[in-house]
Amino acid sequence: MNKADVVVIGGGPAGIEAAYNLARDNHKVVLVEKEKEIFGHMQTAYTLFPNFQDASEIRSSLLQKTKHGNITLYNNSEVTQVSRENDFWRVQTINGLDFIAPAVLLASGFKTFDARYKEELGYGIYKGVITSVEFEEMLKVGKIQTANGEKPRRIAFLNCVGSRDEKVGNHYCSRVCCINAVKLSIEAKKQLPEVEAYCFYMDIRMSGQFYEELYRKSQEDFDVNYIRGRISEVAPTIDNRLQVKCEDTLSQTPLKMTVDLLVLMIGIEASEGTARIGEQVGVNGEYNFSKSISLHTADNKTKHQGFFLAGTCKRPLTVPETMADARAAALEIDLYLKSLSQ
Amino acid sequence: MNYHPFVIPFTVGALFLFGVVFYKFYAWIAALDRKQKFMVKQNIFSFKTIRAIGEIFREALVHHNIYKKNPVLGYMHMSLAFGWFLLIVVGKIKASLYAGTFFEPPWLGIFFNFFAVDGHAFSYGEMLTFTMDFLLLIILSGLALAIIKRVKSSLLGMRKTTKHSRFDRIALSSLWFIFPLRLMAESTTASLHGNGGFLTNSVGHLIPSAIAPYAELPLWWAYSISLFVFFVALPYSRYMHIPTEVVLILLRNWGADTGEQLSGYTDIQLNSCSRCGICIDACQLNFAAGISDVQSVYFVRDARYKTLSDEVVNNCLMCGRCSNECPVGLELTLVRQQFRNKQEIPGKFYYEYTEPVESKAGVDVIYYAGCMTHLTPSIIISMKKIFEAAGVNYWFMDEDKGVCCGRPLRQQGFIQQSKNLVIKNSRIINSARAKLLVTSCPICYKSFREEYNLNLPVMHHTEYIEGLLADGRITLNASNVTVVYHDPCELGRGANIYEQPRNILRNFSLIESDYEKENSLCCGGSLSDAILDLRLQLKIRDHALGELTKDKPEVLVTACPLCKKSFVHGNKARVMDIAEIVAGNLKVIARKKQSVRKEELQLV
Incomplete structure (x- = not known):
């Protein structure tokens, strides 16, 4: 059993940022990551909204932070068990690591909605239907293309796949997909100026700073089209393109459109780790997201002393929000550890 | 003189009862719709009437159906119904023999022991007295069970019993008093005159001789009054089912159809419910979702007393599990549908924007996937593969555009709108002059079978695939995959398609579940319940999946497709439509061989 001051579960932006801030305050931090690589979902990002910052810059900054002398990083170390032992927390991993620490930070993040549940959208059935994550990877390598390797003539982005959807049991808004679709459509137009881009939406929710401006810009400068309507069905055409059907709810008419790529803006759900550890520790809230003790005044604390939360294990958050939350969590933990030593 | 004033309550009550019951019967029969009346006229003098009388004996008296489901409950009903019936018949025979005429006063049989104090001084008297005591004993044993059921229904194997209305309580209480009072009255008389049988004489011995002379008349009065109360409450209580069920069984045997609109037959069905509560235990809304106030028993009760709320009418999966279990055989789902059907809304056609589908001539098979199947494209892909493998000359009617079959609208009561869709689709289907219509959706299938007037037979793809396999037009690779089959409500209980899917699945390793065939569960995704809370829907799904x-x-x-969609989200097992598992295991045979075979085959 190894001792540490804090065990941080999850090596994504929240986990790394919190670990780094704790390390700077002279706490011995163990950072456990279930995957081979750190960065979590930041791994696949191309650019970040709303300022199109290169995600690789964020990644290298995060990587630098993990190198701090007070941080020990363990990859391939999925947490299997978190339990309370006297005044300590015990964290065990799938590869046999066993830590004991007065404080644990859960930064186990989110997973994306499995689009195969919406069979009518044809994901996993028709090759032209891809997720926003896969499209981001296409952007990253600069190769937006159809399954046959052709340049797409028309791309449709569909919002709210797995969010605000009674049928899949997710009533909440994932918050980041609207602006992400704006970003993706602009990036698509930057790489393929000839492509036609359509965004299908229920509501466009541009709540963040510069979001609304970007939404306008996408229409004025990049000619992205927005259609209020949820795509209900996808079917193949004879020439292997995709026909999408929806109701244009502004003009109140049914609409059919043939596209080459359909990008599903998949929503955010609690990751399996978040759900499982939340269940073990007893901090599970709605939709398996973890629940803090007070949204307004103690959003990083839980009902258990020494068990803290940061980032998207709590709810859908943007990258800046996640990083700020991680710093706040680090501060809370620092105060907590100091209170123990007094 | 075989008269005493205490017979008045009984006589008045009985007259009132007969008056009200016959008035009600008359009103209901007058309110039958034209088709129902025609069926009555057609079949009243036929063998069907004899069959109905047999069924009346079996169900209204012996309660055979309840006995099959729950022997203790069956005995309880039989002892009360058949026991009482025999008590009246034997009492009547006894009274007639005693009085020496068939036309003795009607109360004589009922209060016989009070008047016939001179013992058994008539033919068969001894034997008849024994019989009467024996019957009374049987009834009292049934009554004891009824009291136990009310206090603790689980002792009789019921999870939930019905909550009753005021009239029911009055009728029930008086019913509980009738037979103990009769026993006490007869026993008291027996203790004074020794005219009882083995039961009444024995009980009579226990009554102190000092009390007997004073207790005798009050007990006979009380007995008569309890009969009066029961008779007067009966037509307004659930016990109206006793006389009504007789009419129901007759009409059913004569071929009366529940139909689309409310009619006298609806009233007869509503009044035939004994409120036994078996439907509560059958209902998934109860045992999987914890809702126990909308079940058929309450729906029927509220409909009968005209206190129906929208919640009770509409919060129903229409899965048909209750109709399947109902010992009286009420067509509960159809009756509920009648109450959903909207009368006042004009038949506006909502689908004006749909472009007309051009019918394709010269095909053998029309394939209609249906709206729900369009939400599960893997089924469509699989069906195309199967058609191709079998070399079928088919036309995919709603591939690009099409309108709904109309059934979901119908289930919400929009009859006129639904009919508009039926007309639209019928025109397309009939003008193609094909030989067979195949659909992938049990909802459409039922709709085509029941609401359409088509010039070709209709098959659900389970039937169709079974036929293709049987005729060797497609063959499957042997597979050891373990599969369990879920009967969709509309295909199973709705259309009696049970064996075809199982025949197909013999090619795999088929496991049986506890909820097979008629007893299958609803997946929770039913289109018929538009008001059920999503969380409860998921509870139903998870229970069924479990x-x-x-x-x-x-x-x-x-x-x-609807069941598939519901279950996929449950994340318990891989979920596939039967067409998918077939398409995934097709053995590819050379096309040539098939086209030769095609000539000689029945299936087109």
Whole structure:
């Protein structure tokens, strides 16, 4: 059993940022990551909204932070068990690591909605239907293309796949997909100026700073089209393109459109780790997201002393929000550890 | 003189009862619709009437159906109904023999022991007295069970029993008093005159001789008054089912159809419900979702007393499990549908924007996937593969555009709108002059079978695939995959398609579940319940999924796109439509061989 001051579960932006801030305050931090690589979902990002910052810059900054002398990083170390032992927390991993620490930070993040549940959208059935994550990877390598390797003539982005959807049991808004679709459509137009881009939406929710401006810009400068309507069905055409059907709810008419790529803006759900550890520790809230003790005044604390939360294990958050939350969590933990030593 | 004033309550009550019951019967029969009346006229003098009388004996008196489901409950009903019936008949015979005329006063049989104090001084008297005591004993044993059921229904194997209305309570209380009072009255008389049988004489011995002379008349009065109360309450209580069920059985045997609109037959069905509560135990809304106030028993009660709320009418999956279990055989789902049907809304056609579908001539088979199947494209892909493998000359009617079959609208009561869709689709289907219509959706299938007037037979793809396999037009690779089959409500209980899917699945390793065939569960995704809370829907789904996947099958196979969609989200097992598992295991045979065979085959 190894001792540490804090065990941080999850090596994504929240986990790394919190670990780094704790390390700077002279706490011995163990950072456990279930995957081979750190960065979590930041791994696949191309650019970040709303300022199109290169995600690789964020990644290298995060990587630098993990190198701090007070941080020990363990990859391939999925947490299997978190339990309370006297005044300590015990964290065990799938590869046999066993830590004991007065404080644990859960930064186990989110997973994306499995689009195969919406069979009518044809994901996993028709090759032209891809997720926003896969499209981001296409952007990253600069190769937006159809399954046959052709340049797409028309791309449709569909919002709210797995969010605000009674049928899949997710009533909440994932918050980041609207602006992400704006970003993706602009990036698509930057790489393929000839492509036609359509965004299908229920509501466009541009709540963040510069979001609304970007939404306008996408229409004025990049000619992205927005259609209020949820795509209900996808079917193949004879020439292997995709026909999408929806109701244009502004003009109140049914609409059919043939596209080459359909990008599903998949929503955010609690990751399996978040759900499982939340269940073990007893901090599970709605939709398996973890629940803090007070949204307004103690959003990083839980009902258990020494068990803290940061980032998207709590709810859908943007990258800046996640990083700020991680710093706040680090501060809370620092105060907590100091209170123990007094 | 065989008269005493205490017979008045009984006589008045009985006259009132007969008056009200016959008035009600007359009103209901007058309110039958034209088709129902025609069926009555057609069949009243036929063998069907004799069959109905047999059924009346079996169900209204012996309660055979209840006995089959729950022997203790069956005995309880039989002892009360058949026992009382025999008590009246034997009492009547006894009274007639005693009085020496068939036309003795009607109360004589009822209060016989009070008047016939001179013992058994008539033919067969001894034997008849014994019989009467024996019957009374049987009834009292049934009554004891009824009291136990009311206090603790679980002792009689029922999870839930019905909550009753005021009239029911009055009628029930008086019913509980009738037979103990009769026993006490007869026993008291027996203790004074020794004219009882083995039961009444024995009980009579226990009554102190000092009390007997004073207790005798009050007990006979009380007995008569309890009969009066029961008779007067009966037509307004659930016990109206006793006389009504007789009429129901007759009409049913004569071929009366519940139909689309409310009619006298609806009233007869509503009044035939004994409120036994078996439907509460059958209902998934109860045992999987914890709702116990909308079940058929309450729906029927509220409909009968005209206190129906929208919640009770509409909060129903229309899965048909209750109709399947109902010992009286009420067509509960159809009756509920009648109450959903909207009368006042004009038939506006909502689908004006749909472009007309051009019918394609010269095909053998029309394939109609249906709206729900369009939400599960893997079924469509599989069906195309199967058609191709079998070399079928088919036309995919709603591939690009099409309108709904109309059934979901119908189930919400929009009859006129639904009919507009039926007309639209019928025109397209009939003008193609094809030989067969195949659909992938049990909802459409039922709609085509029941609401359409088509010039070709209709098959659900389970039937069709079974036929293709039987005729060797497609063959499957042997597979060891363990599968469990879920019967969709509309295909199973709705259309009696049980064996076809199982025949297909013989090619796999088929596991049985506890909820097979008529007893199958609803997936929770029913289109018929538009008001059920999503969380409760998911509870129903999870319960059904849990039951179906108990033995850990690799694949849960169903034959309805809606069931598939419901279960996929449950994340318990791989869920596939039967068409998918067939398409995934097709053995490819050379096309040539098939086209030769095609000539000689029945299936087009």
